[in-house]
Amino acid sequence: xxxxxxxxxxxxxxxxxxxxxxxxxxxxxxxxxxxxxxxxxxxxxxxxxxxxxxxxxxxxxxxxxxxxxxxxxxxxxxxxxxxxxxxxxxxxxxxxxxxxxxxxxxxxxxxxxxxxxxxxxxxxxxxxxxxxxxxxxxxxxxxxxxxxxxxxxxxxxxxxxxxxxxxxxxxxxxxxxxxxxxxxxxxxxxxxxxxxxxxxxxxxxxxxxxxxxxxxxxxxxxxxxxxxxxxxxxxxxxxxxxxxxxxxxxxxxxxxxxxxxxxxxxxxxxxxxxxxxxxxxxxxxxxxxxxxxxxxxxxxxxxxxxxxxxxxxxxxxxxxxxxxxxxxxxxxxxxxxxxxxxxxxxxxxxxxxxxxxxxxxxxxxxxxxxxxxxxxxxxxx
Amino acid sequence: xxxxxxxxxxxxxxxxxxxxxxxxxxxxxxxxxxxxxxxxxxxxxxxxxxxxxxxxxxxxxxxxxxxxxxxxxxxxxxxxxxxxxxxxxxxxx
Numbered sequence: 001x002x003x004x005x006x007x008x009x010x011x012x013x014x015x016x017x018x019x020x021x022x023x024x025x026x027x028x029x030x031x032x033x034x035x036x037x038x039x040x041x042x043x044x045x046x047x048x049x050x051x052x053x054x055x056x057x058x059x060x061x062x063x064x065x066x067x068x069x070x071x072x073x074x075x076x077x078x079x080x081x082x083x084x085x086x087x088x089x090x091x092x093x094x095x096x097x098x099x100x101x102x103x104x105x106x107x108x109x110x111x112x113x114x115x116x117x118x119x120x121x122x123x124x125x126x127x128x129x130x131x132x133x134x135x136x137x138x139x140x141x142x143x144x145x146x147x148x149x150x151x152x153x154x155x156x157x158x159x160x161x162x163x164x165x166x167x168x169x170x171x172x173x174x175x176x177x178x179x180x181x182x183x184x185x186x187x188x189x190x191x192x193x194x195x196x197x198x199x200x201x202x203x204x205x206x207x208x209x210x211x212x213x214x215x216x217x218x219x220x221x222x223x224x225x226x227x228x229x230x231x232x233x234x235x236x237x238x239x240x241x242x243x244x245x246x247x248x249x250x251x252x253x254x255x256x257x258x259x260x261x262x263x264x265x266x267x268x269x270x271x272x273x274x275x276x277x278x279x280x281x282x283x284x285x286x287x288x289x290x291x292x293x294x295x296x297x298x299x300x301x302x303x304x305x306x307x308x309x310x311x312x313x314x315x316x317x318x319x320x321x322x323x324x325x326x327x328x329x330x331x332x333x334x335x336x337x338x339x340x341x342x343x344x345x346x347x348x349x350x351x352x353x354x355x356x357x358x359x360x361x362x363x364x365x366x367x368x369x370x371x372x373x374x375x376x377x378x379x380x381x
Numbered sequence: 382x383x384x385x386x387x388x389x390x391x392x393x394x395x396x397x398x399x400x401x402x403x404x405x406x407x408x409x410x411x412x413x414x415x416x417x418x419x420x421x422x423x424x425x426x427x428x429x430x431x432x433x434x435x436x437x438x439x440x441x442x443x444x445x446x447x448x449x450x451x452x453x454x455x456x457x458x459x460x461x462x463x464x465x466x467x468x469x470x471x472x473x474x
Binding site: 027028030031114115116129130155158159161165216217219220222223224226227234238241242243244245246247248252253254255256257258259260261263264267269272273275276277279280283290292293294295296297298299300302332335346347348363 | 382386387390391393394395396397398402405406409410412413416417419420421422423424425428429430431432433434435437440442448450454455456457458459460461467469470471472
């Protein structure tokens with residue numbers, strides 16, 4: 001029996017799902033995520049659920065209601081830690097890049113598939129227009145094996161693409177030219193910069209042409225993604241009110257206090273910041289100026305990527321600014337750190353993380369990204 | 382962000398912040414406003430909104446019950462229930 005880890009953003013029938021929040025402590029779902037059903041059907045068993053930060057919007061897992069997962073004074077990823085065991089892979093929700101950061105920092109491989117190719121049915125909704133069920137593993141082979149099982153159309157997910165579209169994601173074409181996003185190389189620490197440099201040298205040695213480009217449009221993805229993510233999050237978490245399920249405050253004098261006390265006591269500080277910022281972007285004053293503008297910027301970013309894919313097979317960028325986050329890093333730092341992950345999140349494009357580096361490909365190119373990652377791994381050995 | 386705006390947002394979102402948290406949120410939102418200047422630099426004149434990253438049509442299906450849960454099952458995670466009802470404090474005096 002093959003073993004799989006799932007993160008705590010995916011609903012499971014026999015294990016509680018908390019999404020890292022006190023609001024859902026002990027919550028048992030009546031149904032499970034489609035991705036899990038497909039893996040069970042293919043003979044996998046869940047060997048454990050990995051903790052996530054509250055609603056998976058944080059850096060790595062530091063806002064989990066039970067406390068940050070810390071090793072040697074640095075923030076650590078519970079899912080990466082669990083992958084040191086005998087599980088073949090982990091299926092995780094990439095909401096704000098934490099999966100890709102964890103993969104890059106722990107020398108693991110991750111694949112964020114094209115939006116709509118893996119069902120989000122049975123996942124805790126946060127930023128629905130960009131979040132994707134992703135796979136992390138010790139090897140690209142394992143990522144590919146698990147992705148091939150969970151990908152495909154699902155009637156239960158209104159954003160699920162057709163089987164015909166999903167099949168395109170299995171096609172493989174070789175990487176010949178890769179663009180490196182120069183804007184994103186400026187603020188990384190030395191270890192990340194060195195990793196990128198070595199990766200570039202390895203690509204050149206393989207005969208792949210590497211060109212450095214700059215794109216202010218792609219670099220602006222984070223600003224727009226933060227708006228869209230927080231606006232969607234603010235609506236999605238409005239369901240948690242202490243009435244139908246989830247945490248209920250012990251003390252309240254009326255219905256309004258029940259709602260307010262329950263949410264105030266159960267939600268963490270980063271989540272509250274994100275809710276209030278998201279709500280502000282949707283206000284009459286800011287809707288057109290900020291929210292609507294971000295939706296239009298999303299299209300501009302998407303078109304900028306499409307123009308690049310006319311010339312290049314993938315765009316290379318870091319997945320994080322550092323391979324180590326200090327345990328006392330500000331929780332709001334994620335809104336700067338997603339500079340590296342927001343381009344793929346806001347556009348729904350696939351991204352592979354291999355050897356600490358992120359490659360973003362055109363829509364439905366995950367087959368090619370994983371084929372490249374497999375070859376890269378083989379040569380590295 | 383003004384404190385009065387924050388007070389309204391807290392009320393709308395059913396949250397209550399401590400003084401320290403209010404300072405943090407105001408500082409956070411003000412930092413975000415600075416970051417939003419990157420958006421202003423992008424010309425979006427005549428650019429359509431992109432709500433969905435992939436072409437998604439309105440999905441409809443036959444109105445068939447596919448997950449026949451009982452009321453009891455659906456209420457199993459509720460903080461307080463009584464004979465099939467969710468319990469909340471009195472809303473009318």
